[in-house]
Amino acid sequence: MKAVEVVSLTYRYPDGSAALRGISFSLDAGERVALIGPNGAGKSTLLLHLNGLLPERPADPSAVTICGTAVVPAHFPQVRKNVGLLFQDPDDQLFCPTVFEDVAFGPRQFGLAGAQLAEKVGAALAQVGLAGYEHRPPHHLSRGEKRRVCLAGVLVCEPAVLALDEPTTDLDPRGRRELKALLRRLPAAQLIATHDLELVVENCTRAILLDRGAIIADGPPSALLADEGLMLAHGLERPHILAHAHPHRPQGAA
Template identity: 55%
Template sequence: MHHTVEVRALHYAYPDGHVALRGVDLYVAPGEKVALVGPNGAGKSTLLLHLNGILRGEGQVLVCGEPIGDGNLGRVRAAVGLVFQDPDDQLFSSTVFEDVAFGPLYMGLPEGEVHRRVQRALQAVGMTGAEDRPPYHLSGGEKKRVAIATVLAMDPEILVLDEPTAGLDPRGRRALIRLLEDLPQTMLVATHDLRMVQECFPRTVVMDEGRVVGDGPTTALLADTAFLETHGLEAP
């Protein structure tokens, strides 16, 4: 299995006619950790929502070499773990256990395996022991970790995260960065946190106005202050 994501000439307009993606091409190689940056409204979240078929635009999106279509949405969603920016969009059960068990149960796994996966996912995000807590009583940082655990419990080959450090305090941010560094998955992460990008992501893709306007080694991109300024970004 090649844990890759490939986007070819992707165009997308929202139902109200607003054009959010104007021909995006992107290839993420197996095991690569790629940052996706750009100003608000650049189309980052819209692009991420295409990677597991929540949105379907014009063009092609291939996951592990297979074009996403009606016939393989289940497989695609098992392969691509998508963590939304707002954990409240991901957590809807009355306990942490139920939220993290939801995916494995939905996959039809036996009860013992579901429990093993929940334990393993909570341990990975440093939330062991939180099984019985109601997600709505958790802090912002804890919610983010549990949201990531709901996705890790499905054992995805590819992780896609939308602004994982947004709204975290320094300690929560640091813990999250350590977690992302430790995870072995192929990763595409949309973020405004250019210090994190510098630290954790060897490659950066820059989007602006629905297009990819830069793609290359993070050190080179972040050193080009004129380029960053043109696209509404600030050197870290």
């Protein structure tokens, strides 16, 4: 069973402009896929579709399927438990006044409480290297710590799919290294929207290039990122890390 299945997904912003045009792709269980493309390509919008935050009124029930479950309002609780969404700005995602409350927010919605809840929260915080941070208020945390708390709040629900929006922005080099290592250890399928091409090369087995709401290319990162013409045409660049790699055309370009 595919972890994520997207078939001819189309979405227009409320003002009528097209955001996604006929997107189709799928993720296998445990597969780590990068979503690259210039700003405004539709990456964040696509991620929001994975757990039904968009569109406001679902029109096509077969457009997005998570672990065999269609993303429609009746299935939202199950879908949202299965898809962990990490938002771009950690201050938006950390809406509770303490770290504990925030990490506990998801499991609480799914009915967990008491010692069981505390244990899960503790385990999730340990997983991201923040054991003992339970009582800290978010405004006392660094940017990197905030992002890790967000990740703990997502992981605590044990999602089968992670949708990550720019997970490495404004982390210092060490924070970035640690996050990348953590993401590689996680068993969940991951769709990572990012400009961090090192993250793509080091963590992902596949990359999807999105521009103006359409998939331009879908293939192994080494192939996609090494194609200098393709990268420059879509507002990206060939990363230095690939300086000595052999460029070749991406397979399965759409």
